[in-house]
Amino acid sequence: MDSRSLLPRDQVTVADLAGFVPRKWLAGLATALFGVATLWQWTLLIRRGQKYMLTLTLAMTCMTIGLALRLAYATSPTSVGLYIATTLLVLLAPCGFLAIEYIILQKIVSSLDPVVAAECLPVPVNRLAKIFLWSDFTTLNLQGFGGGFSSNDNPALVDMGRWVITAALAIQLVSFVFFVFTALTFGFRLRSRHPHRWSEATRNGGQPVRKRWTTLYLTSLASSVGVLVRCVFRLAEYALGPKGYLARHEWYFYGMDSFPLVFAMGLFCFVWPPAFLPIDEGTMVELESLDPESGRRPLCEERAQAKERGEV
Numbered sequence: 001m002d003s004r005s006l007l008p009r010d011q012v013t014v015a016d017l018a019g020f021v022p023r024k025w026l027a028g029l030a031t032a033l034f035g036v037a038t039l040w041q042w043t044l045l046i047r048r049g050q051k052y053m054l055t056l057t058l059a060m061t062c063m064t065i066g067l068a069l070r071l072a073y074a075t076s077p078t079s080v081g082l083y084i085a086t087t088l089l090v091l092l093a094p095c096g097f098l099a100i101e102y103i104i105l106q107k108i109v110s111s112l113d114p115v116v117a118a119e120c121l122p123v124p125v126n127r128l129a130k131i132f133l134w135s136d137f138t139t140l141n142l143q144g145f146g147g148g149f150s151s152n153d154n155p156a157l158v159d160m161g162r163w164v165i166t167a168a169l170a171i172q173l174v175s176f177v178f179f180v181f182t183a184l185t186f187g188f189r190l191r192s193r194h195p196h197r198w199s200e201a202t203r204n205g206g207q208p209v210r211k212r213w214t215t216l217y218l219t220s221l222a223s224s225v226g227v228l229v230r231c232v233f234r235l236a237e238y239a240l241g242p243k244g245y246l247a248r249h250e251w252y253f254y255g256m257d258s259f260p261l262v263f264a265m266g267l268f269c270f271v272w273p274p275a276f277l278p279i280d281e282g283t284m285v286e287l288e289s290l291d292p293e294s295g296r297r298p299l300c301e302e303r304a305q306a307k308e309r310g311e312v
Contacts, residue, residue, distance in 0.1 A: 020250055027071040030258045034064040037262060040269045050274035052103050059096020060265060066090040067258065088147045090258070091165070091234070095140040097227055097265055098176055102132040104220050105183050107277050108213055112190075116197055120189035122182055135175040142168035166238040173231040180224050187217060216276040219267050226264030230257050 038060040045053050066089025073082040106129040109117045118125045142164055149161025191198045198214060233256035237246040246252045 020248065021077045022070055022074040022250060024071060024074045026250065026254055027067060027074050030254060030262070031064060031067040031071055033262045033266075034060060034067055034258070037266045037269055038064050041272075044269070044272045048272065048274050052107070053100070053272075053274060055096050055103060056100040056265065056268065059093050059100070062089055062093035062096070063258075063261070066093060084147075084150050087150065088144075091147065092140060092143055094227070094230060094261060095136055095143070095172075097261060098172070098179075099133060099136050100265075100268075101176075101220060101224055101227065102129055102136065102179060104216065104273050105129075105179075105186075107273065108217055108220075109186070111213055111277050112197065116190070116194050117186075120186050120193065122185045128182075132175060132179050135171065139168045139172040139175070142171070162238060162241065166235065169231070169235040169238055173228075173235050176224075176227065176231055180221075180228065183217075183221060183224070187221075213276055216271055216273055219271040223264035223267045226260035229260045230264075233257055 038057065041053070041057050041060060045057050066086050069082055069086040069089065073079060073086050076082060109121065109125060109128060114125065121128065123131060146161040146164030146168065149157045149164075199212070233246070233252065237244065237252070240246055
């Protein structure tokens with residue numbers, strides 16, 4: 001039970017909130033790292049466009065603000081408002097990090113031959129992004145709903161809110177594990193069944209090695225490790241409760257949440273997705289024409305294209 005809900009707000013103590021006074025240097029370091037990465041990514045977005053990357057830059061901005069408020073909270077550790085604001089922002093902002101991972105895989109799939117992509121994906125091509133983005137949207141709203149009870153004066157509602165967040169985090173973890181499985185399966189199948197596709201540049205051709213889609217694909221997988229660490233930590237933290245060991249020891253928050261996340265999302269400063277995904281307009285049209293159940297083109301269309309290539 002969150003004991004701060006039992007006290008008038010002018011009588012709340014440090015022990016009633018986080019249970020400790022946050023270290024300013026750690027909060028400052030995390031804020032600085034996220035701040036630099038955020039400014040870098042906003043610069044890349046402005047220079048190179050691609051609106052879908054707003055998902056990442058906005059989430060990074062929210063995370064930076066959340067950590068900056070944590071720094072402010074360190075100077076006023078009995079402020080309920082600062083505690084709730086920083087807690088909710090650093091809890092909800094990473095939903096955008098999961099979303100950009102889903103979008104990147106969809107963009108990679110869209111940049112390849114639709115038939116090959118459909119053969120290698122364990123889920124229908126047309127539904128790839130929809131499945132995971134709807135899951136992310138659902139868990140975001142559940143976490144926001146549960147977090148809304150954190151300022152309530154009723155202990156029962158505060159406790160209910162924590163369990164709603166815990167359930168949302170569990171769903172989020174399961175969904176992301178399934179996504180990582182999907183991404184790995186796609187890569188393994190493509191490399192084993194179509195090795196020439198694995199080593200080729202993205203669809204418009206003539207690009208240097210650093211621009212190959214596999215660079216972005218492997219970077220996305222590497223960043224997923226940091227996201228997974230964070231998902232596991234957050235689920236364990238909320239399951240143990242506000243008085244649990246993880247919640248009361250600040251080092252775990254940085255070592256298993258903010259630092260893994262800044263590493264994961266910071267990778268995209270060096271491997272900016274739009275630079276590796278020069279997708280032509282025809283690709284998306286081809287994807288829309290795939291059969292929604294099998295993820296493949298109609299057989300007559302496949303035969304016609306094979307005939308044009310001289311394969312039949």
